[in-house]
Structure formats: C-alpha cells, structure tokens
Amino acid sequence: MLINSEQILQSYQTSKVAGLDKPQIVHADIESSLQQLAGNFNSSMQLDIIGFSHNRKEIYKWTMGSGPLHILCWSQMHGDEPTATAALLDVINYFSSGCDPESCRALAQKVTLHFVPMLNPDGADESTRENAQGIDINRDADALQSPEGQLLNQLICQIKPQFAFNLHDQSRYYAQGNTRHGVSLAWLAPSGDKGESITDSRRLAMQLIGSLIEDLNTLGNANFARYEDGFSVRAFGDFAAQQGSACILIESGFVADDMNRQCARELNYVALLQAFYRIAQGRFAVQAEAQYHALAKNKAEGMTDVLIRNLNIQTHSKQYQIDVSIKRDNLGVASVDEVGDLHHLGGYNTFDAKGMLFEAGLAYPVTHPLELTNNRYDFLLRQGYCRFTGDLSLINNLTRRPIVRAIGESCPAQYRRKGLSPSWLIRDADGIQAAVLEGQLVILDN
Ligand SMILES: [Zn+2]
Structure with missing residues (x-):
C-alpha cells in the first residue's frame, strides 16, 4: 500500500x-x-x-x-x-x-x-x-x-x-x-x-x-x-x-x-x-x-486583500506618496484598512503605482440602456469614469465588476473615507492605468 x-x-x-x-x-x-x-x-x-x-x-x-x-x-x-x-x-x-x-x-x-x-x-x-x-x-x-x-x-x-x-x-x-x-x-x-x-x-x-x-x-x-x-x-x-x-x-x-x-x-x-x-x-x-x-x-497581519504601492496623492498644495491596503469584511464589503508605508505587507492582489497619481474619477450619467462588457467598462474607466449616476436599472452588467453608484456629491475626492467603499482611479501621463471599484482592483492593459 x-x-x-x-x-x-x-x-x-x-x-x-x-x-x-x-x-x-x-x-x-x-x-x-x-x-x-x-x-x-x-x-x-x-x-x-x-x-x-x-x-x-x-x-x-x-x-x-x-x-x-x-x-x-x-x-x-x-x-x-x-x-x-x-x-x-x-x-x-x-x-x-x-x-x-x-x-x-x-x-x-x-x-x-x-x-x-x-x-x-x-x-x-x-x-x-x-x-x-x-x-x-x-x-x-x-x-x-x-x-x-x-x-x-x-x-x-x-x-x-x-x-x-x-x-x-x-x-x-x-x-x-x-x-x-x-x-x-x-x-x-x-x-x-x-x-x-x-x-x-x-x-x-x-x-x-x-x-x-x-x-x-x-x-x-x-x-x-x-x-x-x-x-x-x-x-x-x-x-x-x-x-x-x-x-x-x-x-x-x-x-x-x-x-x-x-x-x-x-x-x-x-x-x-x-x-x-x-x-x-x-x-x-x-x-x-x-x-x-x-x-x-x-x-499575523502580514497580508492584505488589495495592496496599491507607491501611489502619489496631489492636493492643491502638496504631493506625497502612500501605500494603500484594502480589506474585505465577512460580508464582502471592502474598505481602506491602512495607508502609509506598508512595505512590510504582502497583498493577494497588488499594483505598483510608482510614478502614478490618485484620481477621484467621475460619475457617468446613465440615460439610455447600457450593455456593460469588460471592453465597454474599460473604455469608461479610461475616460475617467468609475461611478454611475442616473437610472442604473438601464445597465446590463456583463462583467464581474461592481456598478458603483455615485452618491450625492459629484466627486468624493478622497482615497479613504469612512463608510465608503473605495472606488477611484490611478493615472499616469499616458492615461488611466488601473481602477479600484468597491475595493476590486482592475488593471487596464495597454
Ligand atoms: Zn479555529
């Protein structure tokens, strides 16, 4: 035997x-x-x-x-x-x-x-x-x-x-x-x-x-x-x-x-x-x-779900660089867990944003039926949209990505906000390179 x-x-x-x-x-x-x-x-x-x-x-x-x-x-x-x-x-x-x-x-x-x-x-x-x-x-x-x-x-x-x-x-x-x-x-x-x-x-x-x-x-x-x-x-x-x-x-x-x-x-x-x-x-x-x-x-605490390294943040007066760790809770809801120097952490999904900038992203107004394939979604991300507003029931989502509803303000311009699932974009001189959609990392290939 x-x-x-x-x-x-x-x-x-x-x-x-x-x-x-x-x-x-x-x-x-x-x-x-x-x-x-x-x-x-x-x-x-x-x-x-x-x-x-x-x-x-x-x-x-x-x-x-x-x-x-x-x-x-x-x-x-x-x-x-x-x-x-x-x-x-x-x-x-x-x-x-x-x-x-x-x-x-x-x-x-x-x-x-x-x-x-x-x-x-x-x-x-x-x-x-x-x-x-x-x-x-x-x-x-x-x-x-x-x-x-x-x-x-x-x-x-x-x-x-x-x-x-x-x-x-x-x-x-x-x-x-x-x-x-x-x-x-x-x-x-x-x-x-x-x-x-x-x-x-x-x-x-x-x-x-x-x-x-x-x-x-x-x-x-x-x-x-x-x-x-x-x-x-x-x-x-x-x-x-x-x-x-x-x-x-x-x-x-x-x-x-x-x-x-x-x-x-x-x-x-x-x-x-x-x-x-x-x-x-x-x-x-x-x-x-x-x-x-x-x-x-x-x-313990050596890993995270999504890890964005070296992300640059530009405010009206300052520029600085952070790593961003995003975790999901038991119900699958994502939130930013920690930012700063996280070089000790590993991530199950990671993106190195060296030389790239955080961008809050825009809300896309839905007024007509919208068939959302990965390609179509990528296109919208590249145009700077990462949320939707208007009649979201018109969207037929054929992707495994979430549809993020814009809430009230046009631009929740913060990478970390209590009670808000992280949804934003990462850009360099060539355009949008990646997105975070309710904590899900989407890397756009060129
Ligand atoms: Zn046990």
Whole structure:
C-alpha cells in the first residue's frame, strides 16, 4: 500500500464531494453528504450520532477499521472554519467509493480512523466561531461547560488516540514569515505542558508534519508556515498532547482568488491520506523533524486583500506618496484598512503605482440602456469614469465588476473615507492605468 502524493492527488477529482464549494458549510450539508456517502459504506465503516450540540443538533462520528493505531480527527469546532469538514467528507468518499480497495483494506487492519466532521453545528449554522452558548469550544478543554467540549473530552479520554488531528481555518491575513506571501496551510505540534517539552509523542507529531510537508512539496508550490501558540490548558490540542497523543494542528489558509479555500481543502485531503498511510506503515522520516523546525512562522497581519504601492496623492498644495491596503469584511464589503508605508505587507492582489497619481474619477450619467462588457467598462474607466449616476436599472452588467453608484456629491475626492467603499482611479501621463471599484482592483492593459 505504498501510495504517493501524486496518486492521492489524482484520486481527489473523483473523491471530491459535490456541493461543498461554498463559503460556509452548515449542519444540513454534512447530514445530506453523510447520508449519500453511507450508501457505499462497507462492513469496516460505521456512522454514529455520538451526541448533541447545545441546540440539540446531531454530532456525527464516522469510524473505519479495526487496527490498533487510533487516529482521531475533528473539524469545525469553530463554526466559521469549514474547510477541513469538506476534506474529511472527501476522505470518507475516497475510502467508501472503493477507488483503491486493496490499500484501504490493508490500512483498515493497521489503524482505526475516527472522524468528527463538524463538532460545532450550532456555530456552523450561525457562521460563528463560538457555539450557541457563546463559548469558544477550544477554550473549554478545562472548564468543560459546553456539550461539544464535553463530547470531545470524552472522545480523547476513551479512544486515547495515538494521533489526533485538530483541524481549523486561519485568518487569510497571516503571511509566511517575512516572505510577503500568504499561507496555504499552517501546522503545529502543540505541547502538552507549560515547559513546552518535546515528548516522544510530540516528536512523532513533528516528524509526521515534516514528512507531510515533503510529500506536499512534491506536488507544487504551496506555502507552509508554523502556527505560533504557547501551551494553554484551555485548548483541546494541548489537552490531547497532554494525554499522550501525537497531536497535529492544521490551519487551512488562503491563496489569491480562492474565497472558498478549495486549494486548502485539496491540500488537507492529500495531507490526511498521506498521514494515515504513513502512520499505518510507521513511515516517519526522523530527519523530517528538521523540516518542521525550519518552517517559517505565521506572521499575523502580514497580508492584505488589495495592496496599491507607491501611489502619489496631489492636493492643491502638496504631493506625497502612500501605500494603500484594502480589506474585505465577512460580508464582502471592502474598505481602506491602512495607508502609509506598508512595505512590510504582502497583498493577494497588488499594483505598483510608482510614478502614478490618485484620481477621484467621475460619475457617468446613465440615460439610455447600457450593455456593460469588460471592453465597454474599460473604455469608461479610461475616460475617467468609475461611478454611475442616473437610472442604473438601464445597465446590463456583463462583467464581474461592481456598478458603483455615485452618491450625492459629484466627486468624493478622497482615497479613504469612512463608510465608503473605495472606488477611484490611478493615472499616469499616458492615461488611466488601473481602477479600484468597491475595493476590486482592475488593471487596464495597454
Ligand atoms: Zn479555529
């Protein structure tokens, strides 16, 4: 059952469960997916309701195998972090659809897999980090006041898993160290004590993470980092480590223009399957521990959504140069987050405006039906228009760009205005070179 990452990656297209490429995965999604997948379960697999959330929603556990090595994976203990839930369902589909029956059978004799895909269904349905009581379940490992936390505590204490995978999503604004690149996945082998000692099980987790990074690096360029966190008695990963599990925290990150984190989902799928096969075969590259220690650190607030560098601002009396960082909130509304010297930041979409000037832009009066293609939109931008006024219902927008409505004043001549989504132009001596439309960067090619 020696399977390489390439083969696992190839299986992804058939294993990928439909209907989960969306910003939020809710309880009904896993219920319908599990119901569908259950039609293919073989005798080594089992699906149980192991408990209920505070609002009495079912919490499911899928189990496979009868081997002596127990592996516990849980996802979405933070309701608004759904990426790994999709990956766990993809992995279940990989095993149940029988795409590699011989390897699966061999695996099921060595390991027992326990998956809890969505520990926090109430939070998932409300798109909140916390559960329905407002408790962050990952700060409840000691107090155990949430039913979900109590359930996870029981699982860890009863199963005593040799390996525990704690699966989360992290902010897309983390950078990979000082590289000014985003992070595809961040990893941590949490410690089980305040002294952060490297026990045998923690070393095993480090070696496994290092090995998985080597596996994933064979597939192309993803950016990995190490999640930074000290020991906390309130956190479940640390609790599992304290109980003797080799615990692996995976934080799904972000790549440009992948709002639903499908790249991270795929990486999770490959990493988890590789991990299971490696564990079953005892394949831990001892020297891979160095890979773990060599990981760049997660750098908080190191990235932004749109970054305009070196933009010149001309007022009646002064000229100065700034970088502009634009971020989107959870509802997708963009605003200028910061201006000034932002050379330490990376951006998922960037534009170097060196030698170019900020221009507020004009409002285009709509009086006749207007079929707005990319070309037509580009033309208007080049004419200096970046907003519309008049009867906007006459516009048939065939682009993926927003229609910005002019509000009252003819010219909100500010690059940064509270409560206003940034919409303006960037010009040089040859004309308009780029536009920002409600935070969306449009670069005009000449
Ligand atoms: Zn989390």
